[in-house]
Amino acid sequence: xxxxxxxxxxxxxxxxxxxxxxxxYEKWHEYSSYITLGLIGATILSTENRxxxxxxxxxxxxxxxxxSALGIYAHSEDVFDLSEGWQKIHWHSLISSIATIxxxxxxxxxxxxxxxxxxxxxxxxAVISFSIVKW
Amino acid sequence: xxxxxxxxxxxxxxxxxxxxVEPVIDSELKSGCVDCHFVYQAEFLPKQSWIKLLNKYxxxxxxxxxVELSKSLRxxxxxxYLENASDSKNTKYRRKINNSLSKNKxxxxxxxxxxxxxxxxxxxxxxxxxxPKVKSYSNCKxxxxxxxxxxxEDEVDVPxxxxxxxxxxxxx
Numbered sequence: 138x139x140x141x142x143x144x145x146x147x148x149x150x151x152x153x154x155x156x157x158x159x160x161x162y163e164k165w166h167e168y169s170s171y172i173t174l175g176l177i178g179a180t181i182l183s184t185e186n187r188x189x190x191x192x193x194x195x196x197x198x199x200x201x202x203x204x205s206a207l208g209i210y211a212h213s214e215d216v217f218d219l220s221e222g223w224q225k226i227h228w229h230s231l232i233s234s235i236a237t238i239x240x241x242x243x244x245x246x247x248x249x250x251x252x253x254x255x256x257x258x259x260x261x262x263a264v265i266s267f268s269i270v271k272w
Numbered sequence: 273x274x275x276x277x278x279x280x281x282x283x284x285x286x287x288x289x290x291x292x293v294e295p296v297i298d299s300e301l302k303s304g305c306v307d308c309h310f311v312y313q314a315e316f317l318p319k320q321s322w323i324k325l326l327n328k329y330x331x332x333x334x335x336x337x338x339v340e341l342s343k344s345l346r347x348x349x350x351x352x353y354l355e356n357a358s359d360s361k362n363t364k365y366r367r368k369i370n371n372s373l374s375k376n377k378x379x380x381x382x383x384x385x386x387x388x389x390x391x392x393x394x395x396x397x398x399x400x401x402x403x404p405k406v407k408s409y410s411n412c413k414x415x416x417x418x419x420x421x422x423x424x425e426d427e428v429d430v431p432x433x434x435x436x437x438x439x440x441x442x443x444x
Contacts, residue, residue, distance in 0.1 A: 159372045159386035164394075214364050225426075271437060 162211035169207055170267055173200040177240075177260050191247070194256075198244040201263065205237045229269045236262035291365055294356065295421040301352055304345055308337065309410065310419050314356035315366050316382040322353035324378055383409040399441065405431035 176197035183189040208230065209216060216230045239259030246252035293315040296302055305311050314322065324330055326349055331339040341349070354360065358369040372387035379385055383392070392400075392409065400406050405414055412418035415430045428435075432444050 158374070159390065161372075161387070161390040164390060214367065218364065268437075 162207055166204060166207040166211045169200065169204040173197060173204045174263065174267060176200050177263055180256070181260060187248075194247065195244060198240045201237050201240045201259070205233060208233065225269055229266050232262050232269065233266035236260075236266055291368070291423040291425075293365060293421040293423070295419060296352070298348075298352070300345065301349060304341060304349060310413055312382055312412075313421055314353045314360075315358055315363075316369060316385060316388065317353075317357060317379055318359040318370065318373060319354050319357040321379045322350065322357055325380060326350045326353065381410070382412075396441065398443070399430050399433055403430070403432060 176193055180190060180193040180197045183193055212226060212230075215226050219227070236259050239255050239262060243252045243255040243259055246255055293313040296311045296313060302311055317325075325334075326346060328346065331341065331346070358366045358373075360366075369385055369387050372385060372390070373379065374386070382388055400409055403414075407414075412423075415428050416423045417427055430441065433441050434444055435441050
């Protein structure tokens, strides 16, 4: 919880802009997704060192939850709006929800063997979700 | 299975950052500004801004140029802008604009609206000011299908620039 708060406060400090105190949460969501992907990558690469792997894994999970929360907050009007049919944003939110659930489950399951599969599901779905937006 | 994947994937890549506004279809309105720019849609600014911009004294020095509109045309413009301004109706895209506005400020430029500004400020200035086919942030139609009211991110086409998946925007 403290980590999540620190994450949000850091972003609010870094990305509060001069637009008459307007805060673009859509941008926060984008930037936090870069950090999350970086942390997921670092978690995958640090499997040999348990301490570092745990740290990156925890940060990746917290960051993923923060990113999802920001995404829902910033794009709530689009995510829950199906008036124009099922669109790219709906795929993005669906797959990133799977990624978030999988990554949080990974943290809960760790260090059991099963957490690797959940971690892979989380990591892959996070990358797919990101790719849908960036394509 | 392969067939399903190939059929489904194109549907994944529709638009994410959707931003559509109603295009101006009235020919009299469309021709009113055409000497300098296309007719900006009303949704981008609140009523107060349009009232100020269409004030006859303001039009005498409209961003450095004198605009001469007949009284009836000016009133027609004002009626259109007041009826469709960002704060005239409670629609999704209007809320995005409206929620970003400072209550104590009258905006004269769409490019200064915080929501619009925020969407463009990270992009390289060479894409705008130094791009001979764009030159100005106010030249919306250089990159967007502005006259049709389509401002979606996936529909952006910056002249002389390409967008790639891994490297973002780069000069041709």
